[in-house]
Amino acid sequence: MSTAQLAKRLSVRQPSVVNLERSEEKGSIELATLRRVAEALDCRLVYALVPNQPLETTIRERAGAFVRRRRQPVEHTMLLEDQEVKKTGGNVKIGDIIRETNPRLFWD
Numbered sequence: 001m002s003t004a005q006l007a008k009r010l011s012v013r014q015p016s017v018v019n020l021e022r023s024e025e026k027g028s029i030e031l032a033t034l035r036r037v038a039e040a041l042d043c044r045l046v047y048a049l050v051p052n053q054p055l056e057t058t059i060r061e062r063a064g065a066f067v068r069r070r071r072q073p074v075e076h077t078m079l080l081e082d083q084e085v086k087k088t089g090g091n092v093k094i095g096d097i098i099r100e101t102n103p104r105l106f107w108d
Helices: 003-010 014-026 031-040 055-080 094-100 103-107
Strands: none
Touching: 003 014, 003 031, 014 031, 055 094, 055 103
């Protein structure tokens, strides 16, 4: 479809369609405008955020970071008191942390 044909469907002038295409290219087009163009093309606009990795992986990573943030000050204090935490005995299962902790805390 030419820009002139799309302009006719949108009830705008052809240079406006060229400007729309440029703004889409730059990533600055507004969703409302994109929706209007989709309707003119007899399409439906679908806007989605797609994770780069599975949600379970993200939650496990965030839970691990949560554990490290919480343990670091305790381990530091214990080290100052000559009470070093043994790495083998101090490990907590991430699955337990995920089950026992409000997951909203993982995103702080």
